[in-house]
Structures are given as C-alpha cells and as structure tokens.
Amino acid sequence: MLARRLLIFSRQFVNFTPVIRRQFADSASQTKTVKFISGNKEFIGKGKVGDTLLDVVVNNDLDLDGFGACEGTLACCTCHVILNEKHFEREDRTNPAGEEELDLLDLAPEVSDRSRLGCQIKIMEDDPEVIEVRVPSVTKDQRSA
Amino acid sequence: MIIRRIVICSRPVSACLQNARTFSNHKIAPRIAVVGSGPAGMFTCTSLLRKSPAHIDVFEYSPVPYGLVRYGVAPDHQEVKNCINGFDKLFVNHSDRIKLFCNVKVGQDVAFDELVSNYDAIVLAYGSYRQRKLQTPGDKSTNVVSGSDFVAWYNGVPNSKAPLLDNSEAVIIGNGNVALDCARIISLGVLGKLNETDVPLERLKLLENAAINRIKIVGRRGPLDVSFTIKELREQFRVEGWQSYIEAAAREELEPEKWPAGIERKHQRLFELLRKHVLGSGPTDDKQCEFLFRRVSKEIKADENGRVKELIVENTRTKQREAFPCGLLIYCLGYESMVLDGVPKNDKVTCILRKRVNMSCFEGTIAMSDYWRVSMPSACSTRVYATGWCAHGPQGVIVQTQQQSAAVAETISTDLEQIQLQEQKPGVADLLKSRSVRYISWEKWKQIDEAEKERGKLQGKVREKFTAFDQFVSDKSPVN
Numbered sequence: 001m002l003a004r005r006l007l008i009f010s011r012q013f014v015n016f017t018p019v020i021r022r023q024f025a026d027s028a029s030q031t032k033t034v035k036f037i038s039g040n041k042e043f044i045g046k047g048k049v050g051d052t053l054l055d056v057v058v059n060n061d062l063d064l065d066g067f068g069a070c071e072g073t074l075a076c077c078t079c080h081v082i083l084n085e086k087h088f089e090r091e092d093r094t095n096p097a098g099e100e101e102l103d104l105l106d107l108a109p110e111v112s113d114r115s116r117l118g119c120q121i122k123i124m125e126d127d128p129e130v131i132e133v134r135v136p137s138v139t140k141d142q143r144s145a
Numbered sequence: 146m147i148i149r150r151i152v153i154c155s156r157p158v159s160a161c162l163q164n165a166r167t168f169s170n171h172k173i174a175p176r177i178a179v180v181g182s183g184p185a186g187m188f189t190c191t192s193l194l195r196k197s198p199a200h201i202d203v204f205e206y207s208p209v210p211y212g213l214v215r216y217g218v219a220p221d222h223q224e225v226k227n228c229i230n231g232f233d234k235l236f237v238n239h240s241d242r243i244k245l246f247c248n249v250k251v252g253q254d255v256a257f258d259e260l261v262s263n264y265d266a267i268v269l270a271y272g273s274y275r276q277r278k279l280q281t282p283g284d285k286s287t288n289v290v291s292g293s294d295f296v297a298w299y300n301g302v303p304n305s306k307a308p309l310l311d312n313s314e315a316v317i318i319g320n321g322n323v324a325l326d327c328a329r330i331i332s333l334g335v336l337g338k339l340n341e342t343d344v345p346l347e348r349l350k351l352l353e354n355a356a357i358n359r360i361k362i363v364g365r366r367g368p369l370d371v372s373f374t375i376k377e378l379r380e381q382f383r384v385e386g387w388q389s390y391i392e393a394a395a396r397e398e399l400e401p402e403k404w405p406a407g408i409e410r411k412h413q414r415l416f417e418l419l420r421k422h423v424l425g426s427g428p429t430d431d432k433q434c435e436f437l438f439r440r441v442s443k444e445i446k447a448d449e450n451g452r453v454k455e456l457i458v459e460n461t462r463t464k465q466r467e468a469f470p471c472g473l474l475i476y477c478l479g480y481e482s483m484v485l486d487g488v489p490k491n492d493k494v495t496c497i498l499r500k501r502v503n504m505s506c507f508e509g510t511i512a513m514s515d516y517w518r519v520s521m522p523s524a525c526s527t528r529v530y531a532t533g534w535c536a537h538g539p540q541g542v543i544v545q546t547q548q549q550s551a552a553v554a555e556t557i558s559t560d561l562e563q564i565q566l567q568e569q570k571p572g573v574a575d576l577l578k579s580r581s582v583r584y585i586s587w588e589k590w591k592q593i594d595e596a597e598k599e600r601g602k603l604q605g606k607v608r609e610k611f612t613a614f615d616q617f618v619s620d621k622s623p624v625n
Binding site for chain 2: 063065066069070071072073075076078080083099100102103104106107108109111136137
C-alpha cells in the first residue's frame with residue numbers, strides 16, 4: 001500500500017515538474033475555465049495550469065456531489081469524465097491511462113473510448129481557454145422500478 | 146394492511162389541516178429522515194443539503210456510522226474509505242441541518258410508521274444485509290461461514306464470531322468480489338501484511354497465526370461468467386508469497402475464440418487476465434490459491450466434532466464427484482434484499498398486477514412506484530424514496546451508489562419544492578429520548594473516531610476499531 005502511494009506520489013511529481021518549470025518561465029500562473037457537462041446541466045469552474053479536473057470540482061465546490069470519493073488516490077471511478085477527441089488524443093499520447101486507471105474505468109458506468117479519470121487529467125498550457133468535458137450521470141427510465 | 150397505513154398516515158394529514166392558517170405565510174424547511182448511513186444514505190445527504198433547504202436526520206442501526214465503508218470495504222483498500230472525510234464534513238459544515246442518530250433500530254426503537262408521521266420525506270438507504278444461504282446438506286457444520294460474516298469479522302463488527310483458522314485448507318464458494326476479498330485478506334493476513342490497516346488487533350493476530358496455505362475459490366459456472374472486478378482479481382494474482390492461478394482445466398474455455406463476439410473492453414481485459422494466469426507448469430510456492438470452475442456443491446461433510454472437513458462437488462465438465470478437504474468453508478453467494486417492518490413490500494398479488502402493466506417486480510422487495518419512489522398509499526402525504534442496495538439489489542461499486550443517490554436527491558428536492566408544506570414536522574429526537582434510546586450522535590461518534598485513531602497510532606495502524614461500544618451507550622452515560 002505504501003509502495004502504491006509512493007508510486008502515485010512519484011507519478012504526480014514526475015508529471016508536475018515540467019508544469020512548474022513552465023510556470024516559472026511565464027512568471028504567471030494561467031487560469032482556465034472547465035465546463036463539466038452532465039446530462040442537460042453544465043457546471044463551470046476555474047483552475048490553474050497543473051490543477052487536475054478533480055481539483056477544479058473540489059476547489060470550486062461544483063454541484064457534482066460524490067465526484068472524487070477517494071480523493072484522487074486511484075481507488076474508485078467517481079471522477080469519471082469523457083474527453084473530447086482532441087483532448088483525449090493529447091492525453092493518450094502524453095499521459096496515457098495506466099493499468100490501474102484502466103482497471104477502475106472498467107467499472108465506470110457509460111464508459112467510452114474517450115473516458116478518463118478526472119484526477120489524472122491536468123489542465124495544460126496548450127488547453128483552450130474553456131475546456132469541456134462530459135460527466136456521465138444516471139438517466140433511468142422513471143417508469144421502470 | 147393498506148387500511149392500517151392510511152390510518153397512520155391520516156394523522157399528520159389532519160394535523161396539518163389544523164395548522165394550515167398559522168404557517169401559510171412561511172416557507173417551511175422540509176424535514177427528511179434518512180435510514181442508513183452507508184454510502185447510499187450519505188451521498189444522498191450530500192446532494193440533498195446542496196439542493197434543498199431540508200433538515201435531515203440520519204438513522205443508523207450500528208453504534209457507528211458509514212455502513213459498508215467501515216464494515217464492508219476491505220482493510221487493504223483504505224483509500225476507498227476517504228469518502229468518509231466528505232461525509233464528516235457534512236456534519237461540520239451543516240451542523241444546523243443534519244443530525245446523526247446511530248444505534249437506532251428502525252422497526253424496534255422507532256417504527257417506520259412513526260417516521261412517516263414525523264417527517265416530510267423518508268429515504269430508505271439501509272442496504273441489503275441478509276446473506277443468501279448456502280443450501281447444501283451439511284451447511285450447519287461448524288466453521289461453514291457466510292462471506293458477509295467473515296467480512297464482518299475481519300472488519301471489526303461487534304460480536305462477530307471468530308472463524309477457526311487452524312487448518313491448512315480453506316474453500317471459498319462464489320465468483321464475486323466478496324469471495325476475492327475473503328481470499329485476499331486471508332492471503333495477506335497470514336503473511337502479516339495487514340498490520341497497518343484497521344483490522345482489530347486480536348483479529349489480526351488470528352489471521353497472522355492462521356495455518357491456511359491452500360485456498361480454493363470454487364465457482365458453479367465457467368470462467369467467462371465470473372462477477373469479479375479486474376482490480377480485485379489482479380490484486381490476488383499479485384499477492385507475493387502466494388501462487389494464485391486458474392486451474393489448467395479452464396484453459397480451453399478461456400481461449401479468445403471462445404469469448405462471445407463483440408464483447409466490451411472491460412470483459413476482454415478481464416478474460417485476458419484470467420487466461421494469463423492459467424496454471425502452466427506445476428505449482429511452485431508453498432502457499433497456493435486456486436480458482437476452480439464448473440463445480441456444483443453437493444454436500445458438506447463434517448468430522449466427528451461436527452466441524453467441516455470436506456466439500457463434495459460435482460464437476461460439470463467431467464460429471465465426476467470431487468472432494469475438497471477443508472477446515473474452513475466460506476460461501477459468498479450474494480445478498481438478499483430485505484424489507485424493514487412497515488415498509489410497503491411486493492407480495493405475490495402486487496407482482497402479478499405490476500407484471501400485467503409491464504413493470505418489473507420481485508416478490509419480497511420494497512414496493513416501488515418508479516425507480517426512486519416507494520409506492521405509498523395515496524392518502525399519505527409523506528414521500529418515501531429508496532436508493533442503493535435496498536432498492537435496486539446488491540450490485541455495483543461505490544460509483545453506482547453515488548450516481549443513484551445524486552439522482553434520488555434531485556428527485557426529492559424537485560418533489561418537495563412542488564409541495565406547500567403546512568407545518569414544521571417535529572422529527573423523532575424527542576420520541577427517542579422519551580424511550581431512553583441511547584443513540585450515538587455525530588459529536589459522540591467523533592470522540593469514538595478520535596479515540597480509535599489515537600489507539601491505532603500507538604500500534605502503528607491507521608485505526609484501532611472498538612469492537613464493543615457499551616461504554617458509549619451504557620445507561621450510565623448521559624442521554625444525548
């Protein structure tokens with residue numbers, strides 16, 4: 001378990017380093033908007049480059065309750081998001097889902113080919129000013145019991 | 146039955162008519178009772194507190210909150226328990242709107258009908274805690290235990306009976322995650338790898354001193370029918386010091402050309418993992434966990450003291466009978482729904498009627514009028530909802546429960562907005578006090594929580610759970 005924590009930590013650290021360096025170079029931390037689309041609702045929050053999508057939900061106290069139940073420790077899939085094609089393609093190239101993430105995504109409802117866990121996706125400098133992601137939600141036929 | 150319910154429900158209705166004039170100008174905050182403080186109940190509360198101005202009273206059967214997060218989630222999955230931090234925060238941030246009543250048994254300490262009279266809405270989220278029984282001759286033999294009893298034991302549920310772990314062979318019946326959890330906890334436990342977790346010390350010692358070095362996980366159906374989730378399965382294969390493998394006889398069935406056409410990625414990945422672990426050459430480690438399929442339990446044989454010594458199965462591939470010696474037999478056949486006393490229940494007649502109008506119906510489950518709402522007599526003004534395992538059966542992981550709860554909370558807040566509430570409902574706190582029910586409040590739970598963490602720290606563990614709560618609920622302790 002400790003090893004796993006270390007792994008998660010080191011993974012974050014490795015991913016973080018270039019971001020920090022770039023931020024220093026810009027000498028200003030960029031802020032971007034993330035739009036979470038769930039059913040017919042939109043939840044909008046702001047985050048800095050380097051923040052994960054989970055950070056954005058938590059820091060902006062968005063009405064996506066239960067999102068990130070395990071607090072980003074790769075132990076659940078409550079922060080499941082579906083990225084747009086371009087976004088997914090970039091992440092899949094630079095920060096592909098590892099086995100652990102894929103194992104968890106296998107349990108996620110409405111999983112798609114562009115599914116990721118929000119705790120593993122960071123806001124990047126080359127992201128558009130408004131990042132759009134989809135959050136699956138329960139849409140049950142009200143008549144069925 | 147229906148008549149009785151109408152009578153009960155008519156009480157608040159008549160009461161509210163009398164009070165209508167007094168309160169009509171005020172917007173009254175609804176009062177909601179949530180039965181069960183597991184993930185289903187607490188995720189519902191999370192959303193309700195955001196979406197509605199309601200006051201919520203949460204009732205919990207156990208002396209401590211959070212249901213299967215505390216007593217179900219495996220001790221080597223502590224990260225999953227992080228959701229407790231979010232639940233705790235609710236009681237801090239909304240202390241004026243949400244109250245916790247642990248150690249309160251709905252149906253004994255307070256009747257369901259009394260909740261109906263004292264709340265505007267009720268959310269049933271009490272899970273389904275009755276284990277499906279193994280119906281095999283000899284199932285009463287000593288040390289034949291249900292998976293939920295075994296899980297309860299290692300998770301520190303008060304008064305759980307300790308299994309005997311002094312025999313080298315254990316058999317686990319079932320092909321779901323409870324079976325995997327039991328196998329993994331034994332595997333890790335005997336190696337002393339759970340010492341930092343929240344398994345209570347005396348139970349940890351029993352695991353560590355266990356003689357078990359052979360585990361057989363036995364499934365009735367084939368390897369492509371398993372209900373394991375891949376994460377848990379992978380974890381078993383990865384326990385160092387144990388050789389965990391799929392029986393060689395399953396090799397053919399696991400060949401990709403035998404997989405159903407067009408299966409989803411998750412099934413492909415799961416089948417691939419199973420296939421990768423089919424036993425190749427002979428066993429090497431001295432500790433082994435073997436997955437066996439297509440074995441139907443026929444009989445449990447006991448020794449002269451009445452303790453299990455053998456499971457007799459029929460191998461449906463070979464049609465041969467086989468004997469698996471074992472000193473411990475754990476059966477993990479899933480859970481059955483149960484309906485609390487007073488809650489509308491699907492009986493034979495309801496099911497026939499509902500099936501006529503193309504609605505699904507299972508006898509002995511909570512009678513629902515749609516996916517979220519419990520079917521109550523029309524005269525009853527209190528809305529009743531059900532979510533999580535008690536409503537939809539024991540299935541899925543935390544994410545399904547979380548999504549269901551968010552959706553049920555949405556339904557409740559929309560429903561309640563449309564009603565003009567006529568009177569402030571009192572809740573049942575005073576009723577509980579008048580009956581001297583020694584409930585445990587959130588404040589008291591925090592004392593227990595802090596004490597458990599403190600005790601854990603001394604032992605190098607995340608938590609040392611109390612397995613008795615007499616000191617917190619004794620008659621000498623003040624009523625909350």
